[in-house]
Amino acid sequence: MKAIIWAAGLGTRLRPLTEHIPKSMIPVGAEPMIVHAMRQCKAAGIEDIMINLHYFPQVVQDYLGTGEQLGVHLSFAIEEELLENAGAVINVRNFFGGEPFLAFASDNLTDIDLGALIAHHRTKGGIATIATALADDVTQYGIVECDEETRILSFQEKPLASEAKSNRIATCIYVFEPDIFKHLPRKPEKYHFGRQVFPKLLEQHLPLFAFHSTAYWNDIGNPDNYLLANFDALAERVKLAIPFEKTAPQQFMGKQTHMAPDAMIIPPVIIGNGCHIASGAVIGPFASIGNCSTIEDGAVISHSVLFDHNRIGTGAVVKNSILGRHCMIYPQNRIENLVLGEGSLVHKTSISNQVSLARGT
Secondary structure: OEEEEEOOOOOHHHOOOOOOOOHHHOEEOOEEHHHHHHHHHHHOOOOEEEEEEOOOHHHHHHHHOOOHHHOOEEEEEEOOOOOHHHHHHHHOHHHHOOOOEEEEEOOEEEOOOHHHHHHHHHHHOOOEEEEEEEOOOOOOOEEEEEOOOOEEEEEEEOOOHHHOOOOEEEEEEEEEOHHHHHHOOOOOOOOOHHHHHHHHHHHOOOOEEEEEOOOOEEEOOOHHHHHHHHHHHHOOOOOOOOOOEEEEOOEEEOOOOEEOOOOEEOOOEEEOOOOEEOOOOEEOOOEEEOOOOEEOOOOEEEOEEEOOOOEEOOOOEEEOOEEOOOOEEOOOOEEEOOEEOOOOEEOOOEEOOOOEEOOOO
16 A cells, blocks of 8 residues: 655744745654654555645755665645645555555654554455544534444534534544546545535445544644644653654654753653753753754743754753754843744743744844
Protein backbone atom coordinates (compact mmCIF):
# COMPACT_ATOMS: atom_id res chain seq x y z
CA MET A 1 0.00 0.00 0.00
CA LYS A 2 1.07 3.56 -0.72
CA ALA A 3 0.17 6.77 1.07
CA ILE A 4 -0.30 10.47 0.49
CA ILE A 5 0.51 12.91 3.27
CA TRP A 6 -1.24 16.24 2.79
CA ALA A 7 1.18 19.10 3.54
CA ALA A 8 0.19 21.96 1.24
CA GLY A 9 -1.73 24.15 3.68
CA LEU A 10 -0.80 27.75 4.52
CA GLY A 11 -1.10 27.39 8.30
CA THR A 12 -2.64 30.84 8.63
CA ARG A 13 -4.03 30.19 12.12
CA LEU A 14 -0.52 29.43 13.36
CA ARG A 15 1.03 32.67 12.17
CA PRO A 16 3.48 34.21 12.85
CA LEU A 17 5.11 30.78 13.38
CA THR A 18 4.35 29.83 9.78
CA GLU A 19 5.47 33.05 8.10
CA HIS A 20 8.70 31.41 6.91
CA ILE A 21 8.05 27.66 7.18
CA PRO A 22 5.05 25.48 6.28
CA LYS A 23 2.86 24.14 9.06
CA SER A 24 4.03 20.58 8.46
CA MET A 25 7.55 21.61 9.47
CA ILE A 26 6.84 23.11 12.88
CA PRO A 27 8.29 20.89 15.62
CA VAL A 28 6.43 18.73 18.11
CA GLY A 29 8.58 16.63 20.39
CA ALA A 30 11.67 18.09 18.66
CA GLU A 31 10.77 16.88 15.15
CA PRO A 32 8.60 18.35 12.38
CA MET A 33 5.03 17.09 12.43
CA ILE A 34 5.39 15.57 8.99
CA VAL A 35 8.22 13.34 10.24
CA HIS A 36 5.90 11.80 12.83
CA ALA A 37 3.37 11.06 10.07
CA MET A 38 6.09 9.41 7.99
CA ARG A 39 7.22 7.28 10.93
CA GLN A 40 3.66 6.02 11.41
CA CYS A 41 3.35 5.09 7.76
CA LYS A 42 6.64 3.21 7.96
CA ALA A 43 5.47 1.36 11.11
CA ALA A 44 2.39 0.20 9.18
CA GLY A 45 4.55 -1.16 6.36
CA ILE A 46 3.97 1.76 3.99
CA GLU A 47 7.22 2.86 2.37
CA ASP A 48 6.11 4.70 -0.79
CA ILE A 49 4.78 8.09 0.22
CA MET A 50 3.59 11.05 -1.83
CA ILE A 51 3.62 14.51 -0.23
CA ASN A 52 1.70 17.39 -1.79
CA LEU A 53 3.27 20.82 -1.31
CA HIS A 54 2.44 24.44 -2.02
CA TYR A 55 3.71 26.85 0.66
CA PHE A 56 7.53 26.98 0.97
CA PRO A 57 7.84 23.58 -0.74
CA GLN A 58 11.64 23.71 -0.87
CA VAL A 59 11.83 23.82 2.94
CA VAL A 60 10.12 20.43 3.13
CA GLN A 61 12.06 18.90 0.25
CA ASP A 62 15.43 20.07 1.58
CA TYR A 63 14.72 18.67 5.04
CA LEU A 64 13.24 15.31 4.02
CA GLY A 65 15.28 14.57 0.91
CA THR A 66 14.44 11.17 -0.54
CA GLY A 67 13.15 9.83 2.79
CA GLU A 68 15.98 7.31 2.94
CA GLN A 69 16.94 8.22 6.51
CA LEU A 70 13.49 7.14 7.68
CA GLY A 71 13.44 4.04 5.50
CA VAL A 72 10.83 5.33 3.05
CA HIS A 73 10.77 6.58 -0.52
CA LEU A 74 9.30 10.04 -1.03
CA SER A 75 7.70 11.67 -4.03
CA PHE A 76 6.52 15.27 -4.12
CA ALA A 77 3.72 17.02 -5.99
CA ILE A 78 3.92 20.82 -5.94
CA GLU A 79 0.59 22.55 -6.43
CA GLU A 80 0.72 26.00 -8.01
CA GLU A 81 -2.79 26.55 -6.65
CA LEU A 82 -4.17 24.74 -3.63
CA LEU A 83 -6.32 21.81 -4.73
CA GLU A 84 -7.72 20.82 -1.30
CA ASN A 85 -7.47 17.24 -0.10
CA ALA A 86 -9.48 15.40 -2.76
CA GLY A 87 -8.01 17.55 -5.53
CA ALA A 88 -4.54 16.63 -4.31
CA VAL A 89 -5.41 12.93 -4.61
CA ILE A 90 -6.77 13.41 -8.14
CA ASN A 91 -3.57 15.20 -9.08
CA VAL A 92 -1.42 12.15 -8.25
CA ARG A 93 -3.84 9.33 -9.08
CA ASN A 94 -1.25 7.49 -11.18
CA PHE A 95 1.05 7.27 -8.16
CA PHE A 96 -1.29 4.79 -6.45
CA GLY A 97 -1.12 2.27 -9.29
CA GLY A 98 -4.75 1.22 -9.07
CA GLU A 99 -4.34 -0.11 -5.52
CA PRO A 100 -5.88 0.87 -2.15
CA PHE A 101 -4.09 3.76 -0.46
CA LEU A 102 -3.85 5.68 2.80
CA ALA A 103 -4.32 9.45 3.13
CA PHE A 104 -2.99 11.31 6.18
CA ALA A 105 -3.09 15.02 7.05
CA SER A 106 0.30 16.20 8.30
CA ASP A 107 -1.24 18.45 10.96
CA ASN A 108 -2.67 15.42 12.76
CA LEU A 109 -0.63 14.57 15.83
CA THR A 110 -1.66 11.05 16.72
CA ASP A 111 -0.33 7.67 17.69
CA ILE A 112 -3.14 5.80 15.96
CA ASP A 113 -2.34 2.25 14.85
CA LEU A 114 -2.47 2.63 11.08
CA GLY A 115 -2.06 -1.12 10.66
CA ALA A 116 -5.27 -1.69 12.62
CA LEU A 117 -7.04 0.97 10.55
CA ILE A 118 -6.00 -0.74 7.32
CA ALA A 119 -7.04 -4.16 8.65
CA HIS A 120 -10.45 -2.77 9.63
CA HIS A 121 -10.87 -1.31 6.15
CA ARG A 122 -10.10 -4.65 4.51
CA THR A 123 -12.47 -6.50 6.83
CA LYS A 124 -15.39 -4.15 6.16
CA GLY A 125 -14.86 -3.98 2.41
CA GLY A 126 -16.11 -0.42 1.93
CA ILE A 127 -15.00 2.11 -0.63
CA ALA A 128 -13.43 4.20 2.12
CA THR A 129 -12.74 4.09 5.85
CA ILE A 130 -12.47 7.19 8.02
CA ALA A 131 -10.52 7.16 11.29
CA THR A 132 -12.60 8.91 13.94
CA ALA A 133 -12.09 10.36 17.39
CA LEU A 134 -14.37 11.84 20.05
CA ALA A 135 -14.47 15.62 20.49
CA ASP A 136 -16.12 18.09 22.82
CA ASP A 137 -16.30 20.85 20.17
CA VAL A 138 -17.75 19.42 16.97
CA THR A 139 -18.14 22.72 15.13
CA GLN A 140 -14.64 22.70 13.61
CA TYR A 141 -14.66 19.19 12.15
CA GLY A 142 -16.44 16.75 9.91
CA ILE A 143 -18.90 14.71 12.00
CA VAL A 144 -19.82 11.08 11.32
CA GLU A 145 -22.90 9.18 12.46
CA CYS A 146 -22.51 5.39 12.42
CA ASP A 147 -24.51 2.25 13.05
CA GLU A 148 -23.38 -0.56 15.33
CA GLU A 149 -21.33 -2.10 12.52
CA THR A 150 -19.40 1.20 12.07
CA ARG A 151 -21.07 1.86 8.72
CA ILE A 152 -21.42 5.59 8.30
CA LEU A 153 -25.01 6.81 8.06
CA SER A 154 -24.38 10.52 7.67
CA PHE A 155 -21.52 12.99 7.35
CA GLN A 156 -21.72 16.63 8.43
CA GLU A 157 -18.97 19.12 7.65
CA LYS A 158 -18.51 21.58 10.58
CA PRO A 159 -22.13 21.61 11.78
CA LEU A 160 -23.59 23.89 14.42
CA ALA A 161 -23.35 22.24 17.83
CA SER A 162 -27.15 22.07 18.05
CA GLU A 163 -27.36 20.25 14.70
CA ALA A 164 -24.52 17.74 15.15
CA LYS A 165 -25.72 14.13 14.97
CA SER A 166 -22.81 12.78 17.03
CA ASN A 167 -19.63 13.85 18.76
CA ARG A 168 -17.44 11.59 16.66
CA ILE A 169 -15.22 13.52 14.28
CA ALA A 170 -13.34 12.61 11.13
CA THR A 171 -9.60 12.88 11.74
CA CYS A 172 -8.43 13.38 8.13
CA ILE A 173 -6.89 9.91 8.16
CA TYR A 174 -8.50 7.77 5.48
CA VAL A 175 -8.09 4.51 3.59
CA PHE A 176 -9.50 4.40 0.06
CA GLU A 177 -10.19 1.76 -2.52
CA PRO A 178 -9.12 2.62 -6.07
CA ASP A 179 -12.82 2.81 -7.01
CA ILE A 180 -12.90 6.16 -5.22
CA PHE A 181 -11.63 7.70 -8.46
CA LYS A 182 -14.94 6.81 -10.14
CA HIS A 183 -16.50 9.43 -7.87
CA LEU A 184 -13.92 12.16 -8.35
CA PRO A 185 -13.42 14.58 -11.25
CA ARG A 186 -11.14 13.30 -13.99
CA LYS A 187 -8.84 16.34 -13.96
CA PRO A 188 -7.29 18.05 -10.92
CA GLU A 189 -9.41 20.81 -9.44
CA LYS A 190 -10.29 22.13 -6.01
CA TYR A 191 -12.25 19.28 -4.45
CA HIS A 192 -12.83 18.29 -0.84
CA PHE A 193 -13.62 14.90 0.68
CA GLY A 194 -15.66 16.21 3.61
CA ARG A 195 -17.68 18.83 1.77
CA GLN A 196 -18.20 17.06 -1.55
CA VAL A 197 -17.07 13.44 -1.82
CA PHE A 198 -18.36 11.77 1.36
CA PRO A 199 -21.88 13.26 1.15
CA LYS A 200 -22.10 12.11 -2.47
CA LEU A 201 -21.01 8.57 -1.58
CA LEU A 202 -23.68 8.38 1.12
CA GLU A 203 -26.35 9.71 -1.24
CA GLN A 204 -25.50 6.80 -3.53
CA HIS A 205 -25.67 4.36 -0.59
CA LEU A 206 -22.09 3.25 -1.10
CA PRO A 207 -20.42 1.50 1.85
CA LEU A 208 -18.41 4.00 3.87
CA PHE A 209 -17.06 2.90 7.26
CA ALA A 210 -15.53 4.42 10.37
CA PHE A 211 -12.62 3.18 12.43
CA HIS A 212 -13.27 4.24 16.01
CA SER A 213 -9.90 5.07 17.46
CA THR A 214 -9.15 5.65 21.14
CA ALA A 215 -5.58 6.74 20.34
CA TYR A 216 -4.23 10.21 21.04
CA TRP A 217 -5.27 12.77 18.43
CA ASN A 218 -4.77 16.51 18.18
CA ASP A 219 -5.54 18.75 15.24
CA ILE A 220 -2.75 21.31 15.45
CA GLY A 221 -4.49 24.26 13.87
CA ASN A 222 -3.83 27.09 16.33
CA PRO A 223 -1.20 28.09 18.91
CA ASP A 224 -3.20 26.76 21.88
CA ASN A 225 -3.50 23.29 20.34
CA TYR A 226 0.12 23.44 19.25
CA LEU A 227 1.32 24.20 22.75
CA LEU A 228 -0.91 21.46 24.17
CA ALA A 229 0.48 18.95 21.66
CA ASN A 230 4.01 19.72 22.78
CA PHE A 231 3.06 19.40 26.44
CA ASP A 232 1.50 16.02 25.69
CA ALA A 233 4.65 14.95 23.85
CA LEU A 234 6.79 16.09 26.79
CA ALA A 235 4.63 14.18 29.26
CA GLU A 236 4.65 11.12 26.94
CA ARG A 237 0.87 11.15 26.67
CA VAL A 238 1.34 10.56 22.95
CA LYS A 239 3.73 7.90 21.69
CA LEU A 240 6.38 9.72 19.67
CA ALA A 241 9.96 8.93 18.76
CA ILE A 242 11.92 11.73 20.45
CA PRO A 243 15.25 12.00 18.56
CA PHE A 244 17.40 12.63 21.66
CA GLU A 245 18.78 10.53 24.50
CA LYS A 246 16.45 9.98 27.43
CA THR A 247 18.66 10.96 30.36
CA ALA A 248 15.98 10.69 33.07
CA PRO A 249 12.21 10.12 33.22
CA GLN A 250 10.56 12.62 30.86
CA GLN A 251 13.91 14.29 30.21
CA PHE A 252 15.57 14.23 26.77
CA MET A 253 18.93 15.75 25.91
CA GLY A 254 20.62 16.33 22.55
CA LYS A 255 24.27 15.88 21.64
CA GLN A 256 26.97 18.48 22.29
CA THR A 257 24.77 20.37 24.73
CA HIS A 258 26.51 22.00 27.67
CA MET A 259 24.72 22.48 30.97
CA ALA A 260 26.20 24.37 33.91
CA PRO A 261 26.45 22.28 37.10
CA ASP A 262 24.01 24.54 38.96
CA ALA A 263 21.45 24.80 36.17
CA MET A 264 18.15 23.20 37.15
CA ILE A 265 16.05 20.85 35.04
CA ILE A 266 12.42 20.25 36.07
CA PRO A 267 10.91 17.54 33.84
CA PRO A 268 9.26 17.10 31.49
CA VAL A 269 11.90 18.74 29.31
CA ILE A 270 13.47 18.38 25.85
CA ILE A 271 16.75 20.17 25.13
CA GLY A 272 18.12 19.88 21.60
CA ASN A 273 21.56 19.51 20.08
CA GLY A 274 24.28 22.10 20.58
CA CYS A 275 22.55 24.10 23.32
CA HIS A 276 24.18 26.06 26.14
CA ILE A 277 22.38 26.24 29.48
CA ALA A 278 24.20 28.71 31.72
CA SER A 279 24.64 29.00 35.48
CA GLY A 280 21.48 29.23 37.54
CA ALA A 281 19.12 28.76 34.60
CA VAL A 282 15.88 26.89 35.27
CA ILE A 283 14.41 24.78 32.46
CA GLY A 284 10.94 23.36 32.97
CA PRO A 285 8.54 22.05 33.71
CA PHE A 286 7.08 21.55 30.24
CA ALA A 287 9.86 23.18 28.25
CA SER A 288 11.07 22.20 24.78
CA ILE A 289 14.29 23.93 23.69
CA GLY A 290 15.32 23.76 20.03
CA ASN A 291 18.78 23.05 18.67
CA CYS A 292 21.63 25.55 19.06
CA SER A 293 19.81 27.68 21.62
CA THR A 294 21.44 29.61 24.46
CA ILE A 295 19.83 30.11 27.85
CA GLU A 296 21.90 32.64 29.80
CA ASP A 297 22.57 32.94 33.54
CA GLY A 298 19.48 32.77 35.73
CA ALA A 299 16.98 32.65 32.87
CA VAL A 300 13.76 30.69 33.44
CA ILE A 301 11.85 28.76 30.73
CA SER A 302 8.62 26.96 31.60
CA HIS A 303 5.51 25.77 29.76
CA SER A 304 7.01 26.97 26.49
CA VAL A 305 8.35 25.81 23.13
CA LEU A 306 11.45 27.36 21.60
CA PHE A 307 12.34 26.60 18.00
CA ASP A 308 16.02 26.37 16.95
CA HIS A 309 18.62 29.13 17.42
CA ASN A 310 17.01 31.12 20.24
CA ARG A 311 18.80 33.21 22.85
CA ILE A 312 17.25 33.97 26.23
CA GLY A 313 19.11 36.69 28.09
CA THR A 314 20.39 36.79 31.66
CA GLY A 315 17.56 36.73 34.18
CA ALA A 316 14.85 36.67 31.50
CA VAL A 317 11.65 34.70 32.05
CA VAL A 318 9.65 32.90 29.34
CA LYS A 319 6.32 31.32 30.35
CA ASN A 320 3.44 29.86 28.35
CA SER A 321 4.93 31.05 25.08
CA ILE A 322 6.09 29.87 21.66
CA LEU A 323 9.22 31.31 20.04
CA GLY A 324 10.01 30.82 16.38
CA ARG A 325 13.59 30.52 15.14
CA HIS A 326 16.30 33.10 15.86
CA CYS A 327 14.46 35.03 18.57
CA MET A 328 16.29 37.11 21.18
CA ILE A 329 14.87 37.93 24.60
CA TYR A 330 17.05 40.61 26.13
CA PRO A 331 18.25 40.33 29.77
CA GLN A 332 15.79 40.80 32.61
CA ASN A 333 12.74 40.74 30.32
CA ARG A 334 9.66 38.70 31.10
CA ILE A 335 7.31 37.37 28.42
CA GLU A 336 4.17 35.36 29.04
CA ASN A 337 1.38 34.02 26.79
CA LEU A 338 3.17 35.10 23.62
CA VAL A 339 3.69 33.74 20.13
CA LEU A 340 6.85 35.21 18.59
CA GLY A 341 7.65 34.97 14.90
CA GLU A 342 11.05 34.20 13.45
CA GLY A 343 13.70 36.78 14.29
CA SER A 344 11.72 38.57 17.00
CA LEU A 345 13.62 40.79 19.45
CA VAL A 346 12.07 41.55 22.84
CA HIS A 347 13.65 44.34 24.86
CA LYS A 348 10.70 45.71 26.82
CA THR A 349 10.34 45.11 30.55
CA SER A 350 7.32 42.81 30.38
CA ILE A 351 4.98 41.64 27.63
CA SER A 352 2.01 39.35 28.15
CA ASN A 353 -1.70 38.76 27.57
CA GLN A 354 -1.88 36.72 24.38
CA VAL A 355 -0.07 39.12 22.06
CA SER A 356 1.36 37.65 18.86
CA LEU A 357 4.52 39.36 17.68
CA ALA A 358 5.74 39.11 14.11
CA ARG A 359 9.35 39.09 12.89
CA GLY A 360 11.65 41.83 14.09
CA THR A 361 9.49 43.24 16.89
